[in-house]
Amino acid sequence: MIRWALPLAGVTALALAAGFRSSAPVTVVIGGNSSGVLSPCGCTAPMSGGIKRKAQYVRSLGPRAMYLESGAQIRGTARQDVIKAETLSEAFASMGARAVAIGPTEFAAGAGLVLTMNNLSKGAVLSSDGTFGAPSGVRDLGELEVVVAGPADASLPPATDKPRVILFDGGLSEAKSSAAAKSQPALIVFQSQGDPVEEPTVENGVTYVSPGDKGRMLISLTLDGRTVGSFQRITLGPEVPDDPQVKRLYQTYLSRITTEDLLGKTLRTSNAAFVGSKACASCHGITYQKWKTTKHADAYHSIEAVGHGRDPDCVSCHVVGVTSTKGFLSRAKTPGLANVGCENCHGAGRNHAKNPKKFKLSKGGERTCLSCHTPENSPNFAFQEYWKRIQHR
Ligand code: HEC
Ligand code: HEC
Ligand code: HEC
Ligand code: HEC
Missing domain, CATH: 1.10.1130.10 (Flavocytochrome C3; Chain A)
Known part of the structure; x- marks a missing residue:
């Protein structure tokens, strides 16, 4: 498992190399599956994760690294979940996220929330659900193309000459047998419980990775054409300082749940x-x-x-x-x-x-x-x- 200080050195070297090459590999950083956990509870030290540390890490990589958020951000439809989704969206905008996947958990909270999330994340939301006038499920990010898909999607947009990354709303076995896997992507990001797997799975030329659960860890990799390299898991422990901007967003989140007296309104x-x-x-x-x-x-x-x-x-x-x-x-x-x-x-x-x-x-x-x-x-x-x-x- 890679700790905070190590990947930075590697990424700096990579960024330098990028200056001298015309088609340098792209660094892709992937988070997701926050499931409503904006910050680790701290009941036992040390705990990994949280948007404050995530933002610090992503920002430190500079604008060339592409941050993708793979979905399952909230786990319910209560008022607190809505405030969490809004806070997460603002944090992703602050991190410069290039794509924010949303799926059934976010849709369950209503079309209004989906549109709000898209606004707050500065238009980064990608959705495979075409109803409610939701944002589209495909985005061209220049060096690569990001597509959001789930097990129920029977067909995906035709492949282009750009390497495709699919943010998949489901587990590994569902992903492998999905139409998404047949659309010749370079990479499929699936969802999983626990820590991310130590090594990516490669099957029929498609690489499968997952960022693990509860927003505790990130994964980072390079895409050189369709070739996935430099896979790393990044632990966001207490050694990663809080990002000041996202820390302010988090404090606003806490004051919102306090001011709205959500505790007083619990069933x-x-x-x-x-x-x-x-x-x-x-x-x-x-x-x-x-x-x-x-x-x-x-x-x-x-x-x-x-x-x-x-x-x-x-x-x-x-x-x-x-x-x-x-x-x-x-x-x-x-x-x-x-x-x-x-x-x-x-x-x-x-x-x-x-x-x-x-x-x-x-x-x-x-x-x-x-x-x-x-x-x-x-x-x-x-x-x-x-x-x-x-x-x-
Ligand atoms: C499911 C029950 C549960 C929930 C929910 C919970 N806690 Fe705890 N918390 C515990 C237990 C149990 C401990 C003691 C753990 C131990 O020492 O083994 C603890 C300990 C702590 C401590 C003391 C740590 C220390 O160093 O002494 C803090 C601070 C804390 N929790 C904060 C939080 C915050 C913040 C939240 C909400 C985000 C939260 N807890 C939610 C059960 C819970
Ligand atoms: C209602 C929730 C709850 C229940 C039930 C509960 N605990 Fe705890 N326990 C906590 C919390 C919260 C803390 C953290 C207190 C703090 O430091 O703020 C804690 C802390 C402790 C600690 C101190 C840990 C340390 O860091 O030294 C011990 C020991 C402990 N609990 C034992 C038990 C045992 C044994 C039981 C069952 C007989 C039990 N608890 C039942 C919530 C609970
Ligand atoms: C964290 C959980 C916990 C808390 C808090 C707690 N108890 Fe207990 N208590 C227990 C457990 C478990 C036992 C049973 C121990 C056994 O069976 O040997 C017990 C046993 C007892 C007994 C029976 C003692 C005996 O002789 O067998 C009494 C009386 C009691 N508790 C009263 C209290 C009172 C009063 C408080 C608060 C001042 C309290 N307890 C707080 C868990 C707790
Ligand atoms: C007025 C005195 C009194 C008060 C106040 C009182 N208890 Fe008791 N408690 C007793 C007596 C007496 C017994 C033994 C009852 C019996 O076995 O018939 C007992 C038994 C218990 C037992 C069962 C112990 C066993 O051996 O099974 C527990 C647990 C307990 N009390 C917890 C509490 C808690 C918690 C409170 C506060 C909410 C409390 N008691 C308040 C007098 C009191």
């Missing part, structure tokens, strides 16, 4: 009566004192400190009862329900605190931890080891 699906950890102290005094010393007791502060205190993407695991009408609302309205408290693991306790003999609470166990300590947010989680740090008997 609350239960009426479970939460009461707060302090209410347990009178009878479970030692337990309460022990809990106070754990990181759980300060978990809301951790997200406030990074500007995400009103972000529905974060709050669910950092406070008590966000899906209940009697759960966390805000630090001001429900101070006792900020942070991870007793009731995250033992269940809503208002009734138990009033009458412990009649209303019992369960002890819980490893399963309760896993709802928050997911492989993504807490990759080092091991019950025995973590339990030792919070046990309260």
